[in-house]
Amino acid sequence: MKIAVIGAGVMGLTAAHVCALRGAEVHLYERRPQIGRGCSWYAGGMLALWCEMESAEPLIGELGLESIAYWRMHFPHVVEKGSLVVAPPRDVSELKRFAHRTSHYEWIAREKMAELEPDLASRFETALYFGEEAHLDPRETLDLLRAKLVIDYGAIFHTDTLLSPENAEGDFVLDCRGYEARDVLPDLRGVKGEMLILRTTEVTLSRPVRLLHPRIPVYIVPRADHHFMVGATMIESGDRTRFSARSMVELLNAAYAVHPAFGEAEIVEMGTDVRPAFADNLPRIRRDGRILRLNGLYRHGYLGAPALARRAADIVFDGAVFPEVER
Amino acid sequence: MADTVAFYGVEVASRLMLGTAQYPSPAILTDAIKRSGSDILTVSLRRESTGGSGGHDFWSMIGRLGVRVLPNTAGCHSAKEAIVTAEMARDVFDTDWIKLEVIGHADTLQPDVFGLVDAARELVGQGFKVFPYTTDDLVVAEKLLAVGCEVLMPWGAPIGSGKGLNNRFGLKAMRAHFPGVPLVVDAGLGVPSHAADAMELGYDAVLLNTAVAKAGDPAGMAEAFALAVKAGRLAYLSGAMEARDMAVPSTPVFGQPFV
Numbered sequence: 001m002k003i004a005v006i007g008a009g010v011m012g013l014t015a016a017h018v019c020a021l022r023g024a025e026v027h028l029y030e031r032r033p034q035i036g037r038g039c040s041w042y043a044g045g046m047l048a049l050w051c052e053m054e055s056a057e058p059l060i061g062e063l064g065l066e067s068i069a070y071w072r073m074h075f076p077h078v079v080e081k082g083s084l085v086v087a088p089p090r091d092v093s094e095l096k097r098f099a100h101r102t103s104h105y106e107w108i109a110r111e112k113m114a115e116l117e118p119d120l121a122s123r124f125e126t127a128l129y130f131g132e133e134a135h136l137d138p139r140e141t142l143d144l145l146r147a148k149l150v151i152d153y154g155a156i157f158h159t160d161t162l163l164s165p166e167n168a169e170g171d172f173v174l175d176c177r178g179y180e181a182r183d184v185l186p187d188l189r190g191v192k193g194e195m196l197i198l199r200t201t202e203v204t205l206s207r208p209v210r211l212l213h214p215r216i217p218v219y220i221v222p223r224a225d226h227h228f229m230v231g232a233t234m235i236e237s238g239d240r241t242r243f244s245a246r247s248m249v250e251l252l253n254a255a256y257a258v259h260p261a262f263g264e265a266e267i268v269e270m271g272t273d274v275r276p277a278f279a280d281n282l283p284r285i286r287r288d289g290r291i292l293r294l295n296g297l298y299r300h301g302y303l304g305a306p307a308l309a310r311r312a313a314d315i316v317f318d319g320a321v322f323p324e325v326e327r
Numbered sequence: 328m329a330d331t332v333a334f335y336g337v338e339v340a341s342r343l344m345l346g347t348a349q350y351p352s353p354a355i356l357t358d359a360i361k362r363s364g365s366d367i368l369t370v371s372l373r374r375e376s377t378g379g380s381g382g383h384d385f386w387s388m389i390g391r392l393g394v395r396v397l398p399n400t401a402g403c404h405s406a407k408e409a410i411v412t413a414e415m416a417r418d419v420f421d422t423d424w425i426k427l428e429v430i431g432h433a434d435t436l437q438p439d440v441f442g443l444v445d446a447a448r449e450l451v452g453q454g455f456k457v458f459p460y461t462t463d464d465l466v467v468a469e470k471l472l473a474v475g476c477e478v479l480m481p482w483g484a485p486i487g488s489g490k491g492l493n494n495r496f497g498l499k500a501m502r503a504h505f506p507g508v509p510l511v512v513d514a515g516l517g518v519p520s521h522a523a524d525a526m527e528l529g530y531d532a533v534l535l536n537t538a539v540a541k542a543g544d545p546a547g548m549a550e551a552f553a554l555a556v557k558a559g560r561l562a563y564l565s566g567a568m569e570a571r572d573m574a575v576p577s578t579p580v581f582g583q584p585f586v
Contacts, residue, residue, distance in 0.1 A: 055351040101543065189353075189384035214487050214537075236385035279388065280354035 001025065003316065004168035005176055008035035008157065010043070010138070010301045011294050012176035013145040014070075015309040019174075020153035022317055027170065028155060031162040031180070036142030038178055039273040042195050043301050044221045044231050045138040046208045047071060048083050050104040050130050052303065059282055059324055060300055063307035068134065070306035074148075075141060081207040082131040084117060086124040088257055094212040095128060105130045119203050119259060135208050137223055138302065165291050172316045175293040179238065179276040185286065185295055190238030190274035193299070194247040195231035197223070198255065200265035211254050218254035220262075227268060230255045234299070240274045275299055283308050285315065285325045292316070330560065332531045334478050334509055335424070335456040337395070339366035342526065343556045344397065344511065345549065346536025347371070353388055355545050360392055363549035368394050369426050369534065371401040372416045386419060397458060399426035404433070406446035413450055425450060426458040426480070426513075436486040440467040444474060451475030460513050463497035465504055472508065479508055480534065483525060484515025487537045491521035495528070502529045519548075519555030526559025527567065 001024040005016045008030035016026045028035075049064035071078050085105070087095040099105065105128040114121035116129065149155035165175040165184075175181055182188050205222040221229040233247045248270070255262035277298040278284060285308065286293040292312050297304045314320035331338040344367040350356035360368065370389055389396060398416030403409035406429055413425040429446055431439025438461055447457045451474055459471050463481045471479060481501055484490035492498055493515065502510060512525040513534040522533045533556060542548035 057351075097541070189388075238384060277352075278354075279352065279357070281352035 001172070001316070002170040003027070003172050003174060004029065004163075004165075004170035005174045006163060006165050006168060007031075007038075007176035007178060007180070008146070008159075009038045009176065009178060010036070010040035010142065010145075010305045011178065011297060011308065012174070013142060013149065014305040015174045015176055015294060015312055016149055016155055017074075017145055017153075018306070018309040018313045019316065020149060020155055022313055024313075024316075026149065026153065026155040027168075028149070028157050029161045029163040029168065030157065030159045033160045035146050035157065035159060036139070039193070039275050040138060040142060040301055042193065042232070042271040042273050043138045044195075044208065044219055044229055045136045045141065045302055046083060046219065046221060047078070047134040047136065047303060048130065048208065048210075049303060050102055050133060051083060051085060051210060052300065053103070054098055054101045056300070057280065057282055060303065062324075063283070064300070064303040066307035066310065067303050067305065070310070071136060071141075071302070072134070075136065075144060077140060077144075078134050078136045079207070080134050082129060083133045083135065083208040083210065084113075084120075085128040085130070085210045085212060086120070086258070087212040089125065091213055092126070094214060095126070098212055099128055102128075102130075104132050116207070117205055117209070119205065119261075120209070123259065133208075135221055136302065141302075165293075171290065173291045174312055175291055176295070178295065178297075179240075179274045181276070181293060181295055184288070185293060187278055188276050188295060189236070189279070190240075191277050191298065192235040192237040192239060192272065192274050193232040194235075194243050194251070194270070194272045195229060195233075196248070196251050196255075196267060197269040197271070198228045198230060198262060198265035199226050199268050200228070200261055201226050202261035202264060203228075203259045209258055211258050213254065213257075216250045216254055218251060220255060220258055228255075228262070228265070230262075232299075238274055240272060243270045243272045275301075283325060284327055285312055285322065287315070287326065330564065332509060334367075334458070339395070340364075341366045341553070341556075342532040342560055343522070343553050344369060344532060344534040345539060346399075346534070347389060348401075348536055349540040350545060353385065356540075357388075357392065358546040359539055359549040360394065362546045363539070363553045365549075365553075366394055367397050368392070369397045369399045369536070370420070372398050372412055372419065390420075395424075396420045396422060397424050397426050398422065399460075400428050402430065403428060404430050404439075406442040406449070409442070409446045410449055413446075413455060414453075417455070423454055423456050424458065425455050426460060428460045438462060438482070440464065443467070444470045447471055447476050448474040458511070463494050463501055465501060468501060468505065472505070477508070478511065479505065480511045480513035482514045483512045483521065483533075486514045488515050489517025489538055490515050491517055492524055492528075495524075498525070498530070499528055516552075519551045522552050523555040523559035523562070526556055527562050529563050532556075 278296040400409040400412040429442040484493040
C-alpha cells in the first residue's frame with residue numbers, strides 16, 4: 001500500500017505514522033522548508049481532555065481518550081503531572097462554573113497547591129486539579145515523529161514541495177493541509193490564535209496552569225530551560241500574519257496575574273497562526289475518491305489527530321466507516 | 328394585531344436580541360439563534376477585524392441566518408475608536424445601525440457616558456442609527472435623545488455579571504420618564520426571570536449574550552429566555568395586580584363549612 005500525505009503538521013505526521021505502523025509505504029509532502037511549522041508549531045501541547053470538556057462536544061472526549069493513549073504509548077516524553085485551573089480571587093465564580101461543566105478534578109486548597117506548585121501557593125487560595133491530564137512539548141513531538149517515520153519506517157519527506165492532493169501518486173492520498181485546504185473544503189473557517197514564549201528563571205511550574213477570567217482565559221505551559229508558552233487567543237479570522245497589541249496586552253496581563261515574575265520575563269517568541277475549523281468545531285474525514293481529507297481539528301490538534309489518523313488508516317486498509325467524523 | 332416593536336422604523340416581532348460572542352461553536356450559536364426566535368443579532372466587529380481578511384467566514388455565516396445584524400463597538404474605550412469601528416461596521420455589514428459602546432472602565436466595563444454622548448452626536452450626524460449602551464441615568468439619557476438617538480439601552484447590571492436588574496427603581500423611573508422611546512435592557516441578565524422582570528417593567532426588549540452563550544445548553548437557554556421575554560411582555564400588557572401586605576382570600580370563606 002502506497003500512501004501520500006500532503007501537509008506535515010501534527011495531522012499529517014500522525015496519519016503517516018499510523019499508516020506506516022500498518023505497513024504502508026509513506027511519502028509526505030510539505031510546502032514549507034521544514035515540517036510542522038503550521039499551527040501545530042504554536043500549540044500548547046496540553047492533553048487536557050477533561051478541561052476541554054468545559055465547552056467541547058462529547059466527540060472530542062472520545063477522540064481525546066484514544067489520542068492520549070497513543071501519545072503515551074509512542075512518546076515517553078509525555079509529562080504526566082496533570083493540570084491546574086485557577087482564577088483570581090474575585091472571579092472564583094468562574095472556577096465554580098468551570099467545575100460544574102467538567103469532571104475528573106479535585107478541589108485543592110493552599111497546602112496541596114504548595115505541594116504541586118510552590119510558586120503559586122501564596123497566590124491562589126483554591127484551584128481545580130485535573131490529575132489525569134498530561135502535556136507534551138509540541139515541537140519536540142513533531143521532530144520525534146519525523147525521526148521515527150524516517151528511521152523506523154523509511155518514510156520519504158518531500159519538503160519545500162507544493163503538491164496538490166489530486167496530483168499525488170499513491171493508492172490513497174491523505175490531505176492534511178489544514179486551513180490551506182479551503183480550495184476543496186469551502187465550509188472550513190479560520191480561528192486565529194496568538195501565543196507567546198516567555199523565559200524567566202524566577203518562577204517554576206511543573207504543569208500547565210489555566211487562568212479563568214470572564215474575558216481572557218489563558219493557559220501557561222512550562223517548557224524546557226525555563227521557557228513558558230502563554231496562549232492563546234481565539235479570534236474569528238483567517239489572518240495568520242498579525243499579532244495585535246491588544247492580544248499582547250491580554251496574554252501578558254494574564255501571565256502577570258498568574259505570577260508577577262512573568263512581568264520581568266524575556267519575550268522569546270511571538271507566534272500567530274490559524275486553526276482550521278468547521279462550524280461545529282469538530283474534525284472530519286471527507287472522502288473524495290482515493291483522497292481522504294482530514295481536517296477541522298480546531299484547537300484540538302494533539303487531542304484529536306492520532307484518533308482521526310487511526311480512523312483514516314482503518315478506512316484505507318479495511319474499508320471501515322466512521323459516521324461520527326465522515327460528515 | 329401583532330405585538331411588534333419598532334426600532335428606527337423597522338418593526339420586529341421578537342423582543343429578544345442576542346449577542347454572538349463566546350459560544351462553544353458557530354453551529355451551537357446557529358442553533359441558539361433559531362431556538363430564540365431573535366430577529367436582531369449583535370456582532371462585535373473589533374476583534375475579528377484586526378487583520379486584513381478579517382472574520383469574513385464568521386460574518387458571512389451570520390449573514391446566512393437571515394436576521395438583522397446590529398454591529399456593536401464592543402471593547403472601544405474612546406469616542407474616536409467607537410466612531411472608527413462604526414464606520415468600518417457600516418461597510419462590512421451594509422447597515423447604518425450601530426450599537427454604540429464606549430467603555431469607561433476596563434474592569435467594570437461601565438460605559439463612559441461622556442464619550443458615549445460625543446460619539447452618538449458624531450455618528451447621528453453621519454447618518455447612523457445609534458443604539459447607545461448607557462446607564463440608567465436620566466440626564467445622560469436625555470442628552471442621548473437630544474443628539475438624535477431614538478433608542479436607549481440601559482444596563483441591567485455590569486456586562487457579563489449575570490446579576491439581573493441591579494437598580495429596578497432607576498429602570499422604572501426611566502420607563503416612566505421616556506414613555507415613547509424604545510427601551511432595551513442591555514447587559515447583566517443571568518437567568519430568564521431577569522428578562523421577564525425587565526419586560527414586566529415595561530421595557531420594549533432585552534439584549535443578552537453571556538447568559539445564553541455560557542449556558543450548559545445554549546440553545547435550550549435561548550429558548551428559555553425567549554419564553555420569559557414573551558411571558559414578561561404579556562404580563563406587562565395584561566396589567567399586573569398590585570402587591571399588598573395582607574392576605575385577601577380569593578373566594579369568600581365566611582359561612583362555608585368545608586373550607
